[in-house]
Amino acid sequence: MNAEGQEDFRRFVASRSLALLRTAVLLSGGDQHAAEDLLQNALAKVAGRWHRIDEPEAYVRKTMYRQQVNRWRLRGWRREVSVAAPPDVSDAGDSTAATELRMVMRAALARLTARQRAVLVLRYMEDLPEAEVARILGCPIGTVRSTTHRSLTRLRALAPELAALGPAEAERQPSGDYTPLEVSP
Numbered sequence: 001m002n003a004e005g006q007e008d009f010r011r012f013v014a015s016r017s018l019a020l021l022r023t024a025v026l027l028s029g030g031d032q033h034a035a036e037d038l039l040q041n042a043l044a045k046v047a048g049r050w051h052r053i054d055e056p057e058a059y060v061r062k063t064m065y066r067q068q069v070n071r072w073r074l075r076g077w078r079r080e081v082s083v084a085a086p087p088d089v090s091d092a093g094d095s096t097a098a099t100e101l102r103m104v105m106r107a108a109l110a111r112l113t114a115r116q117r118a119v120l121v122l123r124y125m126e127d128l129p130e131a132e133v134a135r136i137l138g139c140p141i142g143t144v145r146s147t148t149h150r151s152l153t154r155l156r157a158l159a160p161e162l163a164a165l166g167p168a169e170a171e172r173q174p175s176g177d178y179t180p181l182e183v184s185p
Contacts, residue, residue, distance in 0.1 A: 002051075005050050005051055008050070009046075009047055009050050012056055012057075013043060016056075016057055016060075017039070017043075020039055020042075020057070020060055020061070020064070021035060021036070021039050022125070023061060023064065023121060023125065023126060024036070024038045024039040024042075024064055026109060026117065026121040026125055027064055027065065027068045027114075027117060027118060027121055028068060029106070029109060029110035029117065030106030030107070030109065030110055034071075038064050038067055038068060039060075039064065041063075041067055042060045042063040042064045042067065043060065045063050046059055046060055046063070058132075058136065061122070061126070061136060062136045065118050065122075065136065065137065068114055068118070069114050069115070069118070072113075072114040101161070101162075104159045104161055104162065105159070105162065107158075107159070108155050108158040108159035108162065109121075109155075111158055112151060112154060112155065112158075115137075115147060116147060116150065116151035116154065117151075118137065119133060119137070119144060119147045119148050119151055120148070120151050120152070120155070122136060122137075123144070123148055130144045130145060130148075
């Protein structure tokens with residue numbers, strides 16, 4: 001990679017890494033360490049192909065999704081991670097209700113399949129249209145719609161307290177998309 005390409009890549013990482021890390025955390029079921037590994041591996045792949053990539057953010061998202069599905073398929077990931085000492089985490093500015101809701105959301109997302117989690121993350125957390133999600137996942141739009149419906153149904157069953165975030169019935173939006181559950185990161 002030439003000097004100009006390196007600088008472009010550095011700017012991309014600096015500007016988009018937080019948003020991509022949020023996506024990685026959601027894809028990995030809330031495991032921060034696995035999310036960091038997922039993002040780092042995806043960025044390493046992007047760095048090697050930087051001069052050939054037209055849409056780097058879409059490429060990173062697609063790479064993260066595929067890596068997470070491979071981890072799930074290979075059962076190489078573990079639900080428990082041993083650490084030397086528990087992390088010191090402080091959410092001084094965060095309310096208890098919001099923290100509990102976030103924990104419920106992460107636990108419920110972790111119980112979905114990798115594909116279901118990916119569809120929900122891309123549709124509602126990343127706010128991508130169905131056509132873009134279908135392109136990223138390499139499946140028809142109908143599959144995205146049916147997976148979204150089944151995923152939201154399962155999410156509501158796993159965590160009924162999430163229903164307070166949005167209407168219980170799907171509402172037709174002017175864009176023609178359904179937004180059955182509004183979810184904020």
